[in-house]
Structure formats: structure tokens, C-alpha cells
Amino acid sequence: MNEWSAQARRPEGETGGGRRVNRVLVLNSGSSSVKYQLLSGDEQFAAETVRRSASGLVERIGEPGSPVPDHKAALEVVAARLDEAGLGLDSPELTAIGHRVVHGGTTFTRPTLITDEVVGRIEELIPLAPLHNPANLAGIEVVRRLRPGLPQVAVFDTAFHATIPEAAATYAIDREVAARLGVRRYGFHGTSHAYVSREAARLAGGPEANVIVLHLGNGASASAVSAGRCVETSMGMTPLEGLVMGTRSGDLDPAVIFHLGRAGGMSTDEIDALLNRRSGMLGLCGDNDMRAVTARADAGDPDAELALSVYCHRLRKYVGAYYAVLGKVDVIAFTGGVGENSAPVRERALAGLETLGIRLDPGRNARNERLVSADGSAVKVAVIRTDEEFEIARQTLAVVSRTNHG
Numbered sequence: 001m002n003e004w005s006a007q008a009r010r011p012e013g014e015t016g017g018g019r020r021v022n023r024v025l026v027l028n029s030g031s032s033s034v035k036y037q038l039l040s041g042d043e044q045f046a047a048e049t050v051r052r053s054a055s056g057l058v059e060r061i062g063e064p065g066s067p068v069p070d071h072k073a074a075l076e077v078v079a080a081r082l083d084e085a086g087l088g089l090d091s092p093e094l095t096a097i098g099h100r101v102v103h104g105g106t107t108f109t110r111p112t113l114i115t116d117e118v119v120g121r122i123e124e125l126i127p128l129a130p131l132h133n134p135a136n137l138a139g140i141e142v143v144r145r146l147r148p149g150l151p152q153v154a155v156f157d158t159a160f161h162a163t164i165p166e167a168a169a170t171y172a173i174d175r176e177v178a179a180r181l182g183v184r185r186y187g188f189h190g191t192s193h194a195y196v197s198r199e200a201a202r203l204a205g206g207p208e209a210n211v212i213v214l215h216l217g218n219g220a221s222a223s224a225v226s227a228g229r230c231v232e233t234s235m236g237m238t239p240l241e242g243l244v245m246g247t248r249s250g251d252l253d254p255a256v257i258f259h260l261g262r263a264g265g266m267s268t269d270e271i272d273a274l275l276n277r278r279s280g281m282l283g284l285c286g287d288n289d290m291r292a293v294t295a296r297a298d299a300g301d302p303d304a305e306l307a308l309s310v311y312c313h314r315l316r317k318y319v320g321a322y323y324a325v326l327g328k329v330d331v332i333a334f335t336g337g338v339g340e341n342s343a344p345v346r347e348r349a350l351a352g353l354e355t356l357g358i359r360l361d362p363g364r365n366a367r368n369e370r371l372v373s374a375d376g377s378a379v380k381v382a383v384i385r386t387d388e389e390f391e392i393a394r395q396t397l398a399v400v401s402r403t404n405h406g
């Protein structure tokens with residue numbers, strides 16, 4: 001991912017028909033990494049014609065021994081790399097920057113042009129996403145300094161889930177406390193769930209399709225989507241709830257936290273670090289890379305086998321729950337590094353669901369084909385590569401075009 005594509009240095013002016021090329025730089029700042037991609041296309045940004053000129057990744061931000069101390073430094077590395085390729089932030093051909101912003105709270109339910117006021121609101125949401133929102137803000141500030149006046153758009157992870165009904169978004173706790181502190185379910189990975197559910201609906205059911213999306217990367221989340229609207233998702237107030245993840249526990253009895261404090265003498269910050277950084281697959285078996293976990297389980301390692309069975313059991317439980325939420329399911333879509341590549345995870349997660357009309361074709365599944373369900377399976381099962389960068393660029397351009405023409 002660090003390499004420039006062959007197109008990196010090729011100058012681009014106009015498309016064939018003499019129409020203007022739109023060029024959008026996407027910045028996806030995570031808690032310890034920054035991914036970037038430069039995409040260009042026509043006014044519609046049609047998926048078939050979009051070109052990716054440069055992409056890369058700066059990792060291990062702030063880790064001991066890393067040459068990149070913080071997000072500001074990481075973004076300066078990104079800016080320098082783009083300059084070197086002749087695609088710098090000062091390029092007049094750059095139309096806009098699209099930022100992934102993790103937490104939009106209840107304030108932001110659509111992609112939003114960034115202004116001073118918007119920056120202030122994203123700052124106010126830091127307590128709900130202390131690892132993510134400051135990283136996203138650092139990206140916005142660096143661009144403002146290097147290229148003042150260039151339109152910047154925030155695309156929120158939470159936005160796609162804003163349609164979730166109150167019954168699914170509300171935690172059953174004291175309503176006054178919840179309202180005062182913003183305690184409710186927001187959901188994350190929304191850009192991926194939006195893109196993948198749309199692609200899945202094209203494979204089965206059309207625009208009215210009922211879709212279950214399983215986004216399985218380092219972080220992992222499920223969503224239930226009906227006719228393009230999200231109706232339920234597994235992450236909650238923060239990205240800790242729900243599925244078992246690389247280093248996060250997902251669901252647990254909240255009383256475990258009191259017990260860790262009272263009987264284990266752990267502080268709130270220590271419990272936070274345990275559940276977010278040293279749990280999930282890492283906590284269960286010492287490895288958070290699914291390739292390593294499945295290889296060890298195949299070789300008979302009991303810790304890896306238990307980790308894999310906990311991971312797949314949780315997935316199956318969510319598939320069943322979302323089946324009930326939707327009433328009828330047209331397609332289940334697997335995405336993210338694990339969902340796109342791990343045939344054993346898909347197989348184990350869906351095993352035993354034949355009576356619900358969910359049947360895999362073992363050969364297609366082993367080959368990671370786009371459609372991995374058996375012929376005649378009532379519910380289709382798809383493997384869809386997520387494309388958050390494309391989706392962020394598309395939404396960014398739509399906001400900028402609206403602003404210019406409206």
C-alpha cells in the first residue's frame with residue numbers, strides 16, 4: 001500500500017470529452033495510522049471511470065520507537081509524499097479533501113463542509129471518541145495550514161446509522177443521565193456499511209433488498225439494512241460493543257467492569273485499555289491477525305481454536321438476531337480483511353443455518369468468489385471488497401458540487 005501506482009506521475013488535465021476532472025484527496029486517520037488516497041473522475045464520479053493516482057499508509061503513529069510521534073507529523077509525511085509525486089496539496093487540480101471522521105454524535109447525520117463551527121462541534125464530540133476524533137481534527141488543521149481555502153468535507157462513520165429506530169438506539173438506563181451524557185447507540189464503519197449494502201443489493205433483491213453486512217477488519221461490526229436504510233448495528237456509543245474483534249472484547253456483561261475495578265483493583269483507564277487493546281482475539285490467544293489464528297487452529301492449537309470458535313459463535317448469533325430484526329433476508333455480505341479473505345470464518349459463522357435458507361457453496365467459498373452461496377440458497381451470501389475511500393470521495397464531491405451550484 002506504500003507504493004505509488006503506475007499512474008502516479010502521469011499529468012491529467014481533462015477527460016476525453018473535455019469535461020473537467022475532479023480530484024479528491026481522501027484522508028482516513030485511525031487511532032494509530034493514516035491512510036490516504038487520491039481519486040479522480042468526472043462530475044458523477046462513476047465507479048467504473050474513477051482513477052486512483054496515489055495511495056499509501058503511515059503506520060505506528062505514537063508507538064514506542066516509531067519515527068512518527070503524532071498525527072500532525074504523520075500528515076506532514078503524507079503531504080511530503082504527495083509533493084514528491086507532483087500531486088501536492090498546492091496542486092490547482094485538487095478539488096477537495098474528504099476526511100473520515102469517526103464520531104458525528106447526533107449532530108452530524110450527513111457529510112458536511114468543514115467550517116470553524118463544524119470543527120468546534122467535532123471537538124465537542126472528543127469525549128465520545130477520544131482516540132479517533134483528535135486524529136481526524138489533526139488532519140483538518142494540517143490541510144487548513146498548508147492549503148487554506150481548499151474545500152474540506154467531513155464524512156462521518158456514524159452517519160449511515162442515524163436512521164436506526166429509537167428502539168434499537170436506546171440503552172435501557174436512566175433517561176436523564178443518558179441524555180445529559182450522550183449515552184446512546186451511534187454505530188460505526190458506516191461508510192463501509194453504506195457502500196457494501198448498496199453493492200450487495202445490486203447482487204440480490206435490488207434497491208428494496210434486506211441486507212446483513214458483516215464488516216470484519218481489525219474493528220468489526222454488523223449491520224441490518226432494509227431498502228438502503230440502516231435499521232440496526234452492533235457497535236454502540238463507542239466502537240467497543242458487539243462482535244469479537246482483533247483487540248476489542250465486543251459485548252460483555254457490564255458488571256464485569258465493576259468486578260475488574262473492585263476485585264481486580266484496576267483503574268478506569270486500565271480497564272479501558274484492557275477491553276479495547278488487549279482483548280478480542282489477542283486476549284484470547286495472543287494473536288490478532290486472523291491468518292495466524294486460523295493457521296494455529298488448523299495445527300491443533302487449543303487457544304487459537306477457542307478464539308476462533310468464540311469469534312464465529314458471536315457472528316452467528318448476530319446473523320440470527322438480524323434475521324429476526326429484518327424478518328426476511330435477501331443477502332448476507334462479508335467484507336473487511338477477514339470477511340473478504342477468510343473462507344473458514346465464513347463457513348464456521350454460517351454453519352447450521354441451513355434451516356434459515358442460508359447455504360454456502362464450499363468451492364466458491366474457498367475461492368473467495370463474489371457469490372459464495374449455493375445455487376438455490378434462499379439467502380444469497382456475497383463477498384464484497386469494501387471501498388471506504390471511494391465512498392468518502394464520492395460523498396465529498398457531492399457536497400462540494402452542491403455548495404458550488406446551490
Ligand SMILES: Nc1ncnc2c1ncn2[C@@H]1O[C@H](COP(=O)(O)OP(=O)(O)O)[C@@H](O)[C@H]1O
Nearest residue numbers: 216217218219288289290291336337338341342
Ligand atoms: N487472507 C486472509 N485470511 C484471513 N484473514 C485475513 C487475510 N488477509 C487479511 N486478513 C485479516 O484482516 C484483518 C485486517 O483487516 P482490515 O480490513 O485490513 O483492517 P482495518 O480495520 O485495519 O482496515 C487482519 O486480522 C488480517 O489478519
Ligand SMILES: CC(=O)OP(=O)(O)O
Nearest residue numbers: 030188189218219239
Ligand atoms: C470505528 C472503528 O472501529 O474503526 P477501526 O475499525 O478502523 O478501528
Ligand SMILES: [Mg+2]
Nearest residue numbers: 217218219336
Ligand atoms: Mg478498516
